[in-house]
Amino acid sequence: MLKFKLYYDKDAEEVWLREMSLQGWAFKRFFLGFYIFKPCEPGDYNYQIDFLDNWRGDKSDYAAFMEDLGVEVIDQWWRWVYLRKKAADGPFEMYTDAESKINLYRKIINFFKIFLVIEAICFFMELTAAIRTGNFVLGVFTVILGAIALAILNVVWQCQWKIEQLKFSKENIGSF
Structure with a gap:
């Protein structure tokens, strides 16, 4: 499924991605406001969006670190990184304090x-x-x-x- 939305608030975007997951759609890719989703079990994933300090760093190190935490790097658009974790693995919040x-x-x-x-x-x-x-x-x-x-x-x-x-x-x- 392809959806177009413009978000200027990462928190609202995360909420929308979670809502899509609850409806049985897993986020797959992003480009200039276009979101691609694939079918999944409803509520299968929790999403977070991270903002990198710069976009020139070693992305494979970042992805490996996230993978060690049980977090999947879905996509990156410039300095924005879209992350997901299986909801069955518990709550997912990148920044807790x-x-x-x-x-x-x-x-x-x-x-x-x-x-x-x-x-x-x-x-x-x-x-x-x-x-x-x-x-x-x-x-x-x-x-x-x-x-x-x-x-x-x-x-x-x-x-x-x-x-x-x-x-x-x-x-x-x-x-x-």
């Missing part, structure tokens, strides 16, 4: 900030060209670039909100 989750969200923020700056520069250049020329097509591209920049900004805000929630939880747990 607040500090490691905070670090993960900081990595994601830093990654997206680069693209946010690039998109903002492109947006203002396109906006300037559209205003100067009055060209309708340039105006359409300006709107598209603005929408992309807002989507990226939303990712940064969501991750920052999650960091703040984790810090708040950590502080309140530590005060008892």
Whole structure:
């Protein structure tokens, strides 16, 4: 089965992949919003998405390490790695403490900030060209670039909100 979805939130994407597994569909491949699934027993797998520090490292070492933990590397798209584990083997959570989750969200923020700056520069250049020329097509591209920049900004805000929630939880747990 082929499905198309755009996710900007790795947590929501993980929930959706688990829901697909509960419906009897195992995630197989990903590319630019297209997900390929194959039939499986309902609820057979739990999924996690990891974000690598860089995409040039030794991927075979990472995959071997995950395999030793009973985790299968399903696919990788740039720095995003899709992982699954048999549900029968118990719960599957890559980052279990607040500090490691905070670090993960900081990595994601830093990654997206680069693209946010690039998109903002492109947006203002396109906006300037559209205003100067009055060209309708340039105006359409300006709107598209603005929408992309807002989507990226939303990712940064969501991750920052999650960091703040984790810090708040950590502080309140530590005060008892």
